[in-house]
Amino acid sequence: MTPLLQVRDLAKFYGSRRGCEGVSFDLYPGEVMGIVGESGSGKSTLLSCLAGHLPPDRGEVIFDTHGHGPRDTLTMSEPERRMLMRTDWAFVHQHARDGLRMGVSAGGNVGERMMAVGARHYGDIRAQAIDWLGRVEIAADRVDDKPQAFSGGMQQRLQIARNLVTGPRLVFMDEPTGGLDVSVQARLLDLLRGLVREMGLSAIIVTHDLAVVRLLADRLMVMKDGRVVEDGLTDQVLDDPQHGYTQLLVSSVLQV
Amino acid sequence: MIEIDSLSKSFTLHNQGGAIIPVMVGAHLNAAPGECVALTGSSGAGKSTLMRMIYGNYRANTGRIMVGDTDVARATPREIIQLRRHTLGYVSQFLRVVPRVPTRDVVAEPLLILGTPPDVALDRAEALLARLNIPGRLWSLSPTTFSGGEQQRVNIARGFAHDFPALLLDEPTASLDATNREVVLTLIEEAKARGAAIIGIFHDEAARARVCDREVDVATFTPARAA
Numbered sequence: 420m421t422p423l424l425q426v427r428d429l430a431k432f433y434g435s436r437r438g439c440e441g442v443s444f445d446l447y448p449g450e451v452m453g454i455v456g457e458s459g460s461g462k463s464t465l466l467s468c469l470a471g472h473l474p475p476d477r478g479e480v481i482f483d484t485h486g487h488g489p490r491d492t493l494t495m496s497e498p499e500r501r502m503l504m505r506t507d508w509a510f511v512h513q514h515a516r517d518g519l520r521m522g523v524s525a526g527g528n529v530g531e532r533m534m535a536v537g538a539r540h541y542g543d544i545r546a547q548a549i550d551w552l553g554r555v556e557i558a559a560d561r562v563d564d565k566p567q568a569f570s571g572g573m574q575q576r577l578q579i580a581r582n583l584v585t586g587p588r589l590v591f592m593d594e595p596t597g598g599l600d601v602s603v604q605a606r607l608l609d610l611l612r613g614l615v616r617e618m619g620l621s622a623i624i625v626t627h628d629l630a631v632v633r634l635l636a637d638r639l640m641v642m643k644d645g646r647v648v649e650d651g652l653t654d655q656v657l658d659d660p661q662h663g664y665t666q667l668l669v670s671s672v673l674q675v
Numbered sequence: 676m677i678e679i680d681s682l683s684k685s686f687t688l689h690n691q692g693g694a695i696i697p698v699m700v701g702a703h704l705n706a707a708p709g710e711c712v713a714l715t716g717s718s719g720a721g722k723s724t725l726m727r728m729i730y731g732n733y734r735a736n737t738g739r740i741m742v743g744d745t746d747v748a749r750a751t752p753r754e755i756i757q758l759r760r761h762t763l764g765y766v767s768q769f770l771r772v773v774p775r776v777p778t779r780d781v782v783a784e785p786l787l788i789l790g791t792p793p794d795v796a797l798d799r800a801e802a803l804l805a806r807l808n809i810p811g812r813l814w815s816l817s818p819t820t821f822s823g824g825e826q827q828r829v830n831i832a833r834g835f836a837h838d839f840p841a842l843l844l845d846e847p848t849a850s851l852d853a854t855n856r857e858v859v860l861t862l863i864e865e866a867k868a869r870g871a872a873i874i875g876i877f878h879d880e881a882a883r884a885r886v887c888d889r890e891v892d893v894a895t896f897t898p899a900r901a902a
Contacts (some may be wrong), residue, residue, distance in 0.1 A: 451754070609773045609775060616788060634771075638756075654864035655733070659733040661734065663689030666688070667689075
């Protein structure tokens with residue numbers, strides 16, 4: 420099986436300071452990979468480089484495209500990369516307002532992404548938008564409300580609907596449950612797990628919450644000072660950490 | 676089905692002066708299809724450690740852990756994920772689930788992951804829950820609020836939802852009453868009859884005598900402790 424994403428020796432520097440360096444991995448269809456590490460460990464820089472939001476200084480990010488097989492997304496043309504971001508890729512921001520159009524209705528937020536890939540029939544777009552709002556548990560009678568009128572958890576679910584409506588194959592998530600209260604987090608985690616299973620999605624999730632990765636991610640990478648210090652099966656890395664930093668990270672979690 | 680050979684394991688505690696704690700040396704055992712092997716030994720002998728190594732939860736330092744055609748000691752994460760989905764089941768002592776997910780869905784999940792149609796998976800889940808005497812009114816609730824014994828039965832239902840060719844059971848009858856203990860022992864006997872290879876920890880000696888074909892004393896794999 421061809422990996423969906425192959426990352427080779429990726430590096431990004433801010434001046435002389437290392438953002439991330441020497442990152443390589445393969446991600447296969449249907450796999451969910453978590454990236455953990457403390458603030459400043461380079462995990463968000465890495466995610467931005469992978470998702471094409473930030474140009475890395477070195478390395479390859481090879482995606483198995485629909486039409487043309489594995490292609491390095493860093494060397495493809497700007498229009499090609501933009502198309503990829505609208506179709507096969509999705510990005511869920513930590514703050515829903517960064518991923519939503521706050522002045523547009525909930526239905527419009529979902530419909531807009533469909534129109535970006537060529538949907539034109541208003542009735543179809545509205546019907547599919549309502550279907551997706553239902554899947555993320557937003558009632559159909561809220562379709563014409565703007566996201567400002569939604570709670571934080573609802574905004575996050577709306578952002579997920581907007582991202583997944585076009586049936587992407589790879590989703591990047593930056594702290595998707597950060598800033599939400601724990602009961603909302605649990606519901607969002609269950610939603611994400613169900614969508615990953617039903618749609619066969621692959622996902623890369625950056626978080627500092629070890630409980631979130633344990634429940635959501637098959638595999639885990641641990642970052643420190645811009646480098647990957649340990650990676651493996653999620654429960655193996657958490658239950659039998661090999662690197663001193665991972666041992667410290669795991670033993671620092673408060674038990675409830 | 677499960678073949679273990681020359682297995683050793685130590686923990687290195689980097690934040691406690693780099694202390695190296697050897698916990699297992701030269702472990703070997705095997706379990707054929709239809710066979711149930713009990714791990715015995717006093718508390719701390721390494722029964723759970725060995726189970727976790729077979730499941731790929733703990734890393735092996737040396738040796739081989741063959742489950743079907745996969746060597747867990749050397750397999751990539753992706754191979755272990757596939758092994759756990761299709762071949763190797765594990766009933767641990769503790770239930771670990773996403774909060775707020777209904778019990779019925781928790782039990783059906785291993786089948787849903789394999790692509791079983793939802794109605795078939797849920798029927799199977801409900802049949803197991805009913806067999807294990809979890810009242811129907813609880814099926815739509817999250818098991819996180821259940822009693823210890825109920826959680827354990829949910830865990831067992833989940834572990835037996837898919838007919839795994841190899842099963843690891845960590846004290847499956849520990850907190851059960853006589854009726855439910857009987858149900859679980861029958862489930863184990865049925866799994867053996869369909870050809871599952873089982874490795875289990877049973878403190879319940881009568882249960883062990885009834886379902887297990889052999890015993891392996893894990894203490895013989897425990898390294899001599901330096902004074």
